[in-house]
Amino acid sequence: MSELTQRTIYEHAEALRKKEYSSVQLTQAYLEEIDRKDKTIGAYITVTAERALERARNFDEEKDSVSKASVLAGIPCAIKDNICTKGIKTTCASKMLGDYIPPYNAHVVEKLEKSGAIILGKLNMDEFAMGSTTENSAFKICRNPLDTNRVPGGSSGGSAASVAAKEAVYTLGSDTGGSIRQPASFCGVVGMKPTYGSVSRYGLIAFASSLDQIGPVTSTVLDNALVLNTIVGYDRKDATSIKRTYEDYTADIRSGVKGMKIGIPSQFFGDGISDDVKKAVLAAAETYRTMGAELVSVSMPSIDYALSAYYVISSAEASSNLARFDGIRYGYRCDGYDDIDEFYKKNRSEGFGTEVKKRIMLGTFALSAGYYDAYYKKALQVRSLIRKEFTEVFEKCNFIISPVAPTVAYKIGEKVHDSLQMYMGDAYSVPVNIAGIPALTLPCGLGEGNMPVGMQLIGPAFSESILYRAGYAFENRGK
Amino acid sequence: MKMIKDYEMVIGLEVHVELKTKTKIFCSCPTTYGAKPNTQTCPVCMGLPGVLPVLNKKVVEYAVKAGLATNCKIAHFSKQDRKNYFYPDLPKAYQISQYDIPLCENGYLMIETEEGSKRIGITRIHIEEDAGKLVHDDKYGTMIDCNRCGVPLIEIVSEPDIRSAKEAVAYLEKLRTIILYSGISDCKRNEGAFRCDVNLSVRKKGQTEFGTRTEMKNINSSQYVAQAIEYEYKRQVETIESGGRIVQETRKFDQETGKTYAMRTKENANDYRYFPDPDLPPIELTDDDILKLESEIGELPDERKQKLMKTYGLTAYDSDTLLTDPAMANYFEEVAKHTTYYKIVANIFTTEIMRLNKEGFFCPVKAENMAKLATLFGDQIINSSTVKQLFGRMWMRDFDPVDVVEKEELAQINDREVLDAIVEEVLKSSEKLINDYRNGKGKAFEALMGKAMGLTSGKANPVVLAELLKNRL
Incomplete structure (x- = not known):
């Protein structure tokens, strides 16, 4: 194991500045880790070694003068494969986009590259971000680096596994219903789902537009804040992006939690949760109390409807978002059809995997004439209700603490044939997307099989600073 | 054809107008007509994976102007919806349109026909994006030109207030004039910038409920609209009178034959699964915004x-x-x-x-x-x-x-004496025409006038000449 790959962004930035090692050496070290481990882990779909080394060389030779200023300059990262990278295959882990090369960069990729980031490659995921285990990748499964018999979570499985396996310093994932937080939790790393509208979605291949949000996966809370600092901000190409002044998330990250009120919602610690997870998260809450925070119990009765509302809204939007993948202009193209209707059917039947087709059908049904009011409209009503409940809860506390998932990472193949079980696992993560608010995930202890348990700190819109502050305090407890 | 008099036609028109904004509705590609295929495109209007639409504010302004010019109520809050269907000219497989909350509602315009003036209600005006064009080629098969994808349109839907082809034409002409005056479109029909769908049903005169309607899509000229209406009216009455039933369907009007043909029935129609586009925030307009636009209309x-x-x-x-x-x-x-x-x-x-x-x-x-x-x-x-x-x-x-x-000495000859002399000369050599005239053949007079005119190289004052000719006859 290379010592180089054990460091954080913050440490690398310091070392690169002092020229302890070069960006090329650093990039090389990570590429070697990928070479050595990724056959087993399966975190990467595409590795862009040459491109990465060339960019690293440019950094070392100071060809790129602007990028030097950024803390991310010269440091290797990787991007989930549903975020468009100009000239680099972007597949969404789908046969449908198996050879698709975008002609433009996503806004976040543009920002990273301008900051001098070195992109190592594109990361494995559940097809079109639909799934909780990365077993739905059309190309290969991804394994949990902490126990390769277990799933890394999903859909950003590759994003979390690569950070845990030190195959990248940090990564970007996307979170529609927990897709950053749950794999971060399963792999024992730090993940942030930012406030909806704070990170541009331009170039993120949409799953559910009203829920999707890009966020960082890192090994520490400070690193996470550093990456979010770079990718956050208004973008005129995204009409849902919010114009405001985005603060420096590291500014008061060391200020602690003294005097903060932390809500513990009973509904997040109910029947479905396993004991090890419950114990670890409540212990973390207790730790906060000893740090001077006040614990208050809060109630969110509508949370029970969140999961149903989530599956209706996300599937409905997905059915429309994924309709463009028809094989006419780009993407997978089948053989043997007599007319255009048959072509559409055959191409989409062959190009999409089972889970994707299931959700498209679910969503199509929910939007159909005669069912719209009963499903989609009702789901939107639940959404307003949940938003209202969060608003009320945040009048009583600064943020909420909860588990991310009801269990630690489970065995590969364990739930893949039981959709309902799998969907139930999203119960604690989806309310955050439904409300459009931020949530930070970080490890808070160990559970069954010595696997990490992740806790989730949920705050009101644009409270990322507070969440990072609380996350940092916990991570550095006792130091 | 006695029976046809017992029926009246009920017509509602849907007019699509291409707005003359410089750029498209959701991206900054130009809207110029007639460019080389696929040269006015970008990832956004091509609907590539990951792109997002951003509404061109001018489109809203133009649509509001159309609404104000047709006495509509302007919505302070409106939204955009996705209309989902598969077709190769629609890259996203949905068209961004407006469903239940259009920008403008409840307007009207006045038309003039021989029967006097009449008020035609306008149900709604909404904004939407145009689709691309399919180009069929013998050698290469069907190709897609995406230049038109995302060109902004307004759809103006009339109430079923129109009762004849003449009224329909008067409505279209009036609407076109109003749009031209509002400065929001050139309404060039040959470029498809002003297209009309006709909804038509018939009912017995005096009956209050509507009959089953058919829809004829994309008719470009008033003359064809009139033809399509006359044909479809006759067809529906004849169908009913011979014991048949009108099926709710889309029909195609064939300009060559002047007939309409069934395309698809309601049963086969798409369920468009409209829902609010999550990529686009609602459109909000204040009273001041609306007043400002009103002041800009000439x-x-x-x-x-x-x-x-x-x-x-x-x-x-x-x-x-x-x-x-x-x-x-x-x-x-x-x-x-x-x-x-x-x-x-x-x-x-x-x-x-x-x-x-x-x-x-x-x-x-x-x-x-x-x-x-x-x-x-x-x-x-x-x-x-x-x-x-x-x-x-x-x-x-x-x-x-x-x-x-x-x-060029083109001044006309008004001198009665000069002209009278010419008349006399003409009559001398026109015995047959004089007889014809006296036997009541009107054409003979014209011929005599022509002859006289010819002698003056067309410069005679025709009024004086005719008077003198009549006197002599």
Whole structure:
């Protein structure tokens, strides 16, 4: 194991500045880790070694003068494969986009590259971000680096596994219903789902537009804040992006939690949760109390409807978002059809995997004439209700603490044939997307099989600073 | 055809108008018509994975202007919805349109027909994006041109208030004029910038409930709209009278045969699964926004018509003709500054200029010269055939008609003695025509006039000449 790959962004930035090692050496070290481990882990779909080394060389030779200023300059990262990278295959882990090369960069990729980031490659995921285990990748499964018999979570499985396996310093994932937080939790790393509208979605291949949000996966809370600092901000190409002044998330990250009120919602610690997870998260809450925070119990009765509302809204939007993948202009193209209707059917039947087709059908049904009011409209009503409940809860506390998932990472193949079980696992993560608010995930202890348990700190819109502050305090407890 | 009189037709029109914004509705690609295929495209209008739409504010402004010009209520809050269906010319497989909360609602416009004026209700006006175009080629098969993808449209839906082809045409012409005056579209029909869908049903006169309607899509000219309506009306009445049933369906109007053909029935129709587009925030307008747009709209046709009739003493017909294009009315008023023979100027417009202008007003003749031409005629210096001749030449190459009339001695002969002598000469050699005339053949008189005119090289004052000829006969 290379010592180089054990460091954080913050440490690398310091070392690169002092020229302890070069960006090329650093990039090389990570590429070697990928070479050595990724056959087993399966975190990467595409590795862009040459491109990465060339960019690293440019950094070392100071060809790129602007990028030097950024803390991310010269440091290797990787991007989930549903975020468009100009000239680099972007597949969404789908046969449908198996050879698709975008002609433009996503806004976040543009920002990273301008900051001098070195992109190592594109990361494995559940097809079109639909799934909780990365077993739905059309190309290969991804394994949990902490126990390769277990799933890394999903859909950003590759994003979390690569950070845990030190195959990248940090990564970007996307979170529609927990897709950053749950794999971060399963792999024992730090993940942030930012406030909806704070990170541009331009170039993120949409799953559910009203829920999707890009966020960082890192090994520490400070690193996470550093990456979010770079990718956050208004973008005129995204009409849902919010114009405001985005603060420096590291500014008061060391200020602690003294005097903060932390809500513990009973509904997040109910029947479905396993004991090890419950114990670890409540212990973390207790730790906060000893740090001077006040614990208050809060109630969110509508949370029970969140999961149903989530599956209706996300599937409905997905059915429309994924309709463009028809094989006419780009993407997978089948053989043997007599007319255009048959072509559409055959191409989409062959190009999409089972889970994707299931959700498209679910969503199509929910939007159909005669069912719209009963499903989609009702789901939107639940959404307003949940938003209202969060608003009320945040009048009583600064943020909420909860588990991310009801269990630690489970065995590969364990739930893949039981959709309902799998969907139930999203119960604690989806309310955050439904409300459009931020949530930070970080490890808070160990559970069954010595696997990490992740806790989730949920705050009101644009409270990322507070969440990072609380996350940092916990991570550095006792130091 | 006695039975057909027992029925009335009920028509509602849906008109799609391409707005003349410089850029498309959701990206900054140009909207220029006729560019090389797929040269006015970008990832956004091509619907590539990951792109997002950002609404062009001008589109909202133009649509609101259309609404204000047609007396609509403007929504302070409206939203955009996705209309989902698969077709190769629709890259996202959904069209961004407006479903239940359109920008403009409950308007109307007034039309004039031989039966007088009538109010036609406008149900709604909404904004949406146009689709691309499929190009069929023998060698390469079907190809897609995405230049038109994302060109902004408004759809103007009328109430089912129209009862005849004439009313439908009057409505379309009036609507087109209003849109032109609002400055939001060129309404060029040959470029598909003003397209019409016709919804038609029939019912027994006196019956209050509507019959089953059919829809005829994308008809580009008023003449074809009238043809389609007449055919479809007859077809529906005949179907019902022979014991048949009208099926709710989309029918295609064939310009070659003048007939309509069934395309698809309601049972086979798409369920568009409309839902609010999550990529686009709601459109919100304040009273101030709306007032500002209202102040930007110039004089509308109805106002201007009153002015033309009052200031220049024109007939309603002449005024309407001039108003079909604001540029033409502007030109008329420019000419009117240099002459007082307004009616004569208007006549030249309604006959000569209209004949030479097929789409959009254009006149290469300077307003001053045009005024001189009218004055020459009004002062009886030249006759109408000389007007026609001179105007034709001025159109090709503009000149001062006063100079030319003098130089080429085109002034008409008003002298009664001279003309009477010519009449006498003609009659001497026209025994057969004189007999024909006396036997009641009207054409003979025209022939005699022609002969006399010929002797003056077309310069005789036709009124005086006819009077003298009649006297002698």
